[in-house]
Amino acid sequence: MRVALFVTCLVDVMRPSVGFSALRLLEAAGCEVVVPPGQTCCGQPAWSAGDSAAARDLAKKTIADLEGYDQVVIPSGSCADHVKNVYPGMLADDPAWGPRAKALAERTWELTAFLAEKIGLESVPGRFEGSVTYHDSCKGLRGLGIKGQPRQLLSRVPGLQLKEMAGSEECCGFGGAFSVKFGDISTAIVDRKCDCVAAVGADAVVGGDLGCLLNIEGRLRRRGDERTKVLHIAEVLAGEEPN
Amino acid sequence: MQSQAMFFRARAAEKVRNPVLQKALEKAKPLFVGKRAKGMESLRDDGIEFETLRAACKDIRNRVVDDLDVWLEIFEAKAKATGAEVLWARDGEEVAELVVDIARRHGVKKVTKSKSMLSEEARLNEALEAAGIRPVETDLGEYIVQLAGETPSHIIAPAVHKTLAEVADLFEKHHGKPRHEVDSANASSTIPAMTREAREVLRQHFLTADMGISGGNFLIAETGSVALVTNEGNGRMVTTLPKVHVVVTGIEKIVPTLEDFATLMRMLPRSATGQSISNYVSLLTGNKGAEDRDGPEKMVFILVDNGRAGLVGTDFQPMLRCIRCGACMNHCPVYFSLGGHAYGWVYPGPMGSVLTPLYTGLENALDLPHASTGCNQCGSVCPVNIPLPDLMRRLREQQVERRLRPWSERLALKAWAWIARQPALYQWFARRAARYLKWLGGKEHRIRVFGLAPGWTEGRDLSAPAAGKTFLEQYAARRKQ
Numbered sequence: 134m135r136v137a138l139f140v141t142c143l144v145d146v147m148r149p150s151v152g153f154s155a156l157r158l159l160e161a162a163g164c165e166v167v168v169p170p171g172q173t174c175c176g177q178p179a180w181s182a183g184d185s186a187a188a189r190d191l192a193k194k195t196i197a198d199l200e201g202y203d204q205v206v207i208p209s210g211s212c213a214d215h216v217k218n219v220y221p222g223m224l225a226d227d228p229a230w231g232p233r234a235k236a237l238a239e240r241t242w243e244l245t246a247f248l249a250e251k252i253g254l255e256s257v258p259g260r261f262e263g264s265v266t267y268h269d270s271c272k273g274l275r276g277l278g279i280k281g282q283p284r285q286l287l288s289r290v291p292g293l294q295l296k297e298m299a300g301s302e303e304c305c306g307f308g309g310a311f312s313v314k315f316g317d318i319s320t321a322i323v324d325r326k327c328d329c330v331a332a333v334g335a336d337a338v339v340g341g342d343l344g345c346l347l348n349i350e351g352r353l354r355r356r357g358d359e360r361t362k363v364l365h366i367a368e369v370l371a372g373e374e375p376n
Numbered sequence: 377m378q379s380q381a382m383f384f385r386a387r388a389a390e391k392v393r394n395p396v397l398q399k400a401l402e403k404a405k406p407l408f409v410g411k412r413a414k415g416m417e418s419l420r421d422d423g424i425e426f427e428t429l430r431a432a433c434k435d436i437r438n439r440v441v442d443d444l445d446v447w448l449e450i451f452e453a454k455a456k457a458t459g460a461e462v463l464w465a466r467d468g469e470e471v472a473e474l475v476v477d478i479a480r481r482h483g484v485k486k487v488t489k490s491k492s493m494l495s496e497e498a499r500l501n502e503a504l505e506a507a508g509i510r511p512v513e514t515d516l517g518e519y520i521v522q523l524a525g526e527t528p529s530h531i532i533a534p535a536v537h538k539t540l541a542e543v544a545d546l547f548e549k550h551h552g553k554p555r556h557e558v559d560s561a562n563a564s565s566t567i568p569a570m571t572r573e574a575r576e577v578l579r580q581h582f583l584t585a586d587m588g589i590s591g592g593n594f595l596i597a598e599t600g601s602v603a604l605v606t607n608e609g610n611g612r613m614v615t616t617l618p619k620v621h622v623v624v625t626g627i628e629k630i631v632p633t634l635e636d637f638a639t640l641m642r643m644l645p646r647s648a649t650g651q652s653i654s655n656y657v658s659l660l661t662g663n664k665g666a667e668d669r670d671g672p673e674k675m676v677f678i679l680v681d682n683g684r685a686g687l688v689g690t691d692f693q694p695m696l697r698c699i700r701c702g703a704c705m706n707h708c709p710v711y712f713s714l715g716g717h718a719y720g721w722v723y724p725g726p727m728g729s730v731l732t733p734l735y736t737g738l739e740n741a742l743d744l745p746h747a748s749t750g751c752n753q754c755g756s757v758c759p760v761n762i763p764l765p766d767l768m769r770r771l772r773e774q775q776v777e778r779r780l781r782p783w784s785e786r787l788a789l790k791a792w793a794w795i796a797r798q799p800a801l802y803q804w805f806a807r808r809a810a811r812y813l814k815w816l817g818g819k820e821h822r823i824r825v826f827g828l829a830p831g832w833t834e835g836r837d838l839s840a841p842a843a844g845k846t847f848l849e850q851y852a853a854r855r856k857q
Contacts, residue, residue, distance in 0.1 A: 180769070
């Protein structure tokens with residue numbers, strides 16, 4: 134199976150280890166992985182900001198980049214939701230691009246859904262000594278129904294103990310541009326998330342979206358918590374150190 | 377209510393730092409969320425799935441909204457046949473004029489009111505006071521808010537922003553009785569005592585009012601009735617004791633039949649407070665008849681547009697399905713960071729972020745459609761499945777189309793989107809960004825002040841990329857090896 138890995142623009146710049154972890158996991162699952170070299174951004178920021186012309190242009194570019202493969206895997210619930218759930222509607226009125234958007238959406242997966250559902254991955258390369266708590270990112274959870282898959286995969290990591298925190302399904306307050314436009318509100322929201330993290334007392338917070346993770350990590354550190362690790366699920370499953 | 381929505385940012389900054397408000401909100405949030413969840417679970421006892429009921433409720437509301445003009449004519453004819461008068465108001469000002477006129481015609485000096493958010497849209501209390509008529513709010517939350525000279529901060533819990541101690545201060549000042557001692561240890565005995573005191577004061581108003589004003593949860597087309605869903609019993613006092621009862625409600629509140637109403641009633645109280653049914657459900661139909669022992673001699677409906685008809689046939693028509701349960705704000709992380717007053721107009725939370733720009737002008741509420749993380753906690757609990765985040769996004773799109781966004785933001789988006797379509801150029805920028813962020817992060821790989829996004833580092837650090845090289849760059853290098 135030829136699988137295209139779309140790492141996302143945030144991972145590309147902020148945390149390449151997530152991309153390498155996803156790569157290792159897909160290879161461990163027996164896929165032939167291709168990293169389409171021209172990939173940039175799926176266009177979600179433009180869509181959210183209301184610039185639909187820019188969003189459509191970037192959607193078409195991304196479709197052209199990713200449509201030549203058996204499957205497409207994205208280590209982000211948010212970007213995968215954009216490709217799967219938004220592209221087809223956004224381009225529905227375009228006779229040329231509408232069907233291409235639909236075809237791509239049907240072949241696109243969020244990483245943990247792909248590993249758990251499509252592959253049925255039984256063993257993972259990583260190991261983790263300690264406890265983790267899982268934050269359900271909004272778009273993955275409410276847009277794609279990602280809930281059991283990451284937990285199932287985490288349960289296969291030797292040494293790892295999963296501790297559920299209160300309010301794991303509640304938004305962390307990231308929201309893309311929202312986190313910068315309304316920094317004070319965003320901080321108030323993530324502060325409540327950090328309270329839940331602190332209360333459960335796990336060694337690491339794990340999630341499937343780098344945006345949420347940067348937000349939670351940034352607030353934890355500012356609050357003085359230097360102990361709790363903040364990791365992308367791909368890093369935990371693959372056993373990669375964040376960098 | 378005069379919209380203050382253009383000051384959202386400044387108000388939000390103040391609310392988010394107000395410790396008394398934060399304390400009140402912190403207390404309320406788990407109650408709202410927990411009660412609704414339990415209420416929806418209880419549907420299973422009746423063998424009903426939430427999604428099935430939600431689809432049915434959506435259907436009923438769509439049926440009305442799709443042919444709103446027809447249903448309004450049916451309702452008008454039925455209501456008139458019961459002896460009620462039916463009046464139409466284009467906007468809030470017309471509502472106020474009509475109500476004051478009715479009050480004058482009947483020599484009214486005092487009006488009791490049960491909860492009506494539409495009367496807030498119309499600034500009805502101000503208009504009544506200006507005409508020398510005293511309006512008395514009788515819903516306990518509304519009463520507290522009126523004593524404080526404020527506006528409701530939540531559509532079903534108007535005084536949710538107030539702590540018990542603040543209410544005790546208000547009662548002491550206005551009731552002329554000793555202040556109730558409030559501490560968390562005796563809250564369970566203090567609240568009933570304070571409620572009893574308010575009830576004694578309100579009782580006198582119920583008995584002396586000449587006119588009652590209520591909102592309406594639903595208007596039933598087949599019977600010409602108004603349905604009131606309440607918990608305190610004040611609604612019954614307001615609508616049956618005075619000689620005149622005026623119903624002020626939006627034109628979108630119609631449901632076709634009593635059976636449809638029954639379906640919606642499985643949903644509304646559960647979605648709002650988690651109750652399987654509210655303490656009082658009243659169906660009020662027409663004037664007091666010769667056989668009736670109580671009821672108003674005159675019943676008047678004022679059916680209000682105030683922007684609603686303008687949504688029919690647009691992308692925002694789904695908003696007219698709203699049954700005003702408050703679940704969207706009860707599950708909103710932004711609402712629970714700020715409370716309702718920050719939103720600046722009648723309706724707070726996600727529903728307000730959609731309705732305020734639509735009813736008061738897109739240009740008068742520029743921040744509201746952006747005041748959302750897009751988490752869709754609201755949409756996922758909405759009892760009539762309104763896609764609230766999509767509607768907020770559509771409003772942002774209209775802001776862009778109408779060039780209401782700052783030029784710097786529009787330019788930055790255009791430039792970024794153009795660059796993102798030129799992979800070589802984009803990746804050159806990305807590599808520069810990775811290096812710059814690594815440098816900013818120093819030895820600890822941590823950015824504490826970030827000039828390009830100061831909003832982020834006000835309250836958070838930013839983890840810098842440790843290697844300072846992009847994924848694509850590192851991947852290409854590994855492939856060469």
